[in-house]
Amino acid sequence: MxxxxxxxxxxxxxxxxxxxxxxxxxxxxxxxxxxxxxxxxxxxxxxxxxxxxxxxxxxxxxxxxxxxxxxxxxxxxxxxxxxxxxxxxxxxxxxxxxxxxxxxxxxxxxxxxxxxxxxxxxxxxxxxxxxxxxxxRLSGSFRAAVFGANDGLVSNLALVLGIGATGVSSGFVLFSGIAGLLAGALSMGAGEFVSVRSQRELLAATEANEDAADAAGDLDIDENELALVYRARGMEQEEALLRAHRIVEAAKAGARRAATGPVRVPGSDHEIVGSDWTAAISSFLLFASGAIIPVLPWIFGLQGAAAVILALVLVGIALLSTGAMVGVLSGGPPLRRALRQLAIGFGAAAVTYALGLAFGVGVA
Structure with missing residues (x-):
């Protein structure tokens, strides 16, 4: 109609x-x-x-x-x-x-x-x-990817511009950029390894075991403390009593696991945090992929102002791209997010460049 x-x-x-x-x-x-x-x-x-x-x-x-x-x-x-x-x-x-x-x-x-x-x-x-x-589904890995790459982009751009502004040779700027890349990437990788390993160890320490339930066959079906186990894990009293009663009855019949299946208790399931080595390697590579971009002009032999300008252009394109991507995924205006990312990155680089000028004699 x-x-x-x-x-x-x-x-x-x-x-x-x-x-x-x-x-x-x-x-x-x-x-x-x-x-x-x-x-x-x-x-x-x-x-x-x-x-x-x-x-x-x-x-x-x-x-x-x-x-x-x-x-x-x-x-x-x-x-x-x-x-x-x-x-x-x-x-x-x-x-x-x-x-x-x-x-x-x-x-x-x-x-x-x-x-x-x-x-x-x-x-x-x-x-x-x-x-x-x-x-x-994407939030965790996407956040890590954006954080790692942007960290590499901004920190190494700030480093090479700050060093370059002091008037040192192009070779020294290149060495500083490569050293910054490796130091940052290794730091990110080591940090992720320790973080994930520590989280896995913490979760392992809080995992419930079923030793109490395995001993259920020897318990008095009416008077026992098995229900307290489940109450301590977060169950309500009535639900805990019911679960304990079912487990004791099944154990008495010799079929606890067949009758009840795996015991699933609210709060006892932990998210798998992933492999510590995978997290470390991916963080290393993500940081390095961002940190290599500001160094490219010096790798290809450019010097002085030409190298600085090209580094700014390359990093600017990368920052605009990641910012726009964040905007698209968040449902926000891609252009605004891209400009925000650019302003933050260039703002940080401007600070170190100004410090380099203050302590040096100009761009080599």
Whole structure:
């Protein structure tokens, strides 16, 4: 059912409807491609979204009186999303789709139905929920990657600019940059190793064992302290008593494990924190991948102001890229996040460069 028209449709209206039509098709295609790369509940949700886009598509086809002979191309954002969805199916696509759904043109469109306007608002929340799932899965590793690479970028840029501003030779700047890379990467790797190893040891010390439950066959079924074990682990009194009673009964019958299965107690499950060596190596490589960028001009033989300018350009591009990536994933404005990242990085480098100038004679 279409909304009543306020006036006879104009050629401009038809052109606008055609744009809506191609955009709905493009969005539906994105959801179809994303669904093809997923399974289970997420796949079903994405397919339902694609069905809704087809309903909207049909609305504009009805107003146009059928398939137009000529249609405009979908917007750049829609084409980019379609390309990415077909090749990656990643959280980045959902984050971009979330931003697209947030800007519905139907709120001011007299020919869109109230149901279509409501659909667009619901779609935004659905896509935001799917994107949130991906963000939660990605948050830990993504945070570590951004932190490691940015730390390398900013710290080594600040180091080479500060050293270079004192007027020392290019060879000394290069040596300082390589030393800073290795020192920082080794420090990051060692820190991650100690952190993860310590966390694993701490969790191991708090893991529950079932020695008490294994001795359940020798307990009095009515008077025993087995329930206190589960209360100490965080269970409510009634639930702890019930669990203890079940375990004692099963043990008396010689089938505790068959009857109850593994005992799962709230608060006794710990997240797997990963391998200490994996964490150390990945932190080393992430820091080094960022720290090598400011040193590249000196590695390739540039000197003085030319090396400084190129280092600033390379690091600036890297900071803008990581900042924009954070913006896309967080659902915020990518440009603002990119500029923020750039300002922080260049601000830190400016401080050390000024100190180098204060203690030196200028750039070599």
């Amino acid at each position: 279409t909304a009543p028209a306020a006036a006879e449709p104009t050629p401009a209206d038809h052109r606008r409807w055609a744009r809506y039509l191609v955009e709905e098709r493009a969005e539906g295609s994105v959801y179809q491609k994303l669904a093809a790369r997923r399974t289970g509940e997420e796949q079903e949700i994405l397919l339902r979204l694609a069905d809704a886009e087809r309903r909207h598509e049909q609305h504009w086809l009805d107003l146009l009186g059928g398939e137009p002979k000529r249609l405009p191309r979908a917007g750049i954002r829609s084409r980019l999303l379609g390309w990415m969805a077909g090749r990656f199916g990643s959280i980045f696509v959902l984050a971009l789709a979330q931003s697209a759904e947030a800007r519905s043109p139907y709120d001011a469109e007299q020919y869109a139905t109230p149901a279509m306007r409501a659909d667009e608002k619901i779609h935004y929340e659905v896509v935001r929920g799917l994107a949130a799932r991906g963000r939660r």
